[in-house]
Amino acid sequence: MARPPALDTFVRDALVAGRSRGEISRALIEAGWRPRDVDRALALYAEAEFTPPVPRPQTFVSARDAFLYGLTFVALLVAVVNVVSGAFELIEWWLRPVARLSLSWNIAALVVFVPVFALLDRRVRGDDRETPMRKIFAYAALFIASLVLLGDLVAAIALALGGGLGSEVALKSAVVGLIAGVVMLYYQPDLRADAGSGKRRST
DSSP states (O other), rough: OOOOOOHHHHHHHHHHHOOOOHHHHHHHHTTTTHHHHHHHHHTTTTOSSSSSSBEEEEEEHHHHHHHHHHHHHHHHHHHHHHHHHHHHHHHHHHHHSOOOOOOOHHHHHHHHHHHHHHHHHHHHHHHHOOOOHHHHHHHHHHHHHHHHHHHHHHHHHHHHHTTTOOOOHHHHHHHHHHHHHHHHTTTTHHHHHHHHHHHHHHO
């Protein structure tokens, strides 16, 4: 949600008038503004003894960012889906050796999309962690992985209560939970970086 222009205008005018950041923050919070919005409005300007206040550079989403992160996300999704699908095939074949083992499409997809993801992820990881698309990508991965983990847990509990949690279902649930957990752990550094930048802006 965008900040109201009145808030940004007030903060700039107050800084020009020589008011301290503490005074501005207290006045706005007492007037009913959310502390988070106040901190973000103040963070638009550098803490420098200069008049008028010096604006900080603002990040934006470029077409290049949208393309790279979008393709990276698709490559990650395809790779994860095929890892899970291939693991399911192996579980079924292991428990029922008479079952036909067919991994050709899974292997083909992994051969193509894993290198694509590795190359693109290395490329985007060279960018600044503060870019909006990087934050969106990390939180989207966390959101989907969290939903998968919660859904996997609900399904396992429901099947256990109904007496239908056999060895095959238990193994498949474990695979889904493991893969989702790996994705969450992989993007933890990005989430910590975002949390750290938020703390720096608020101080």
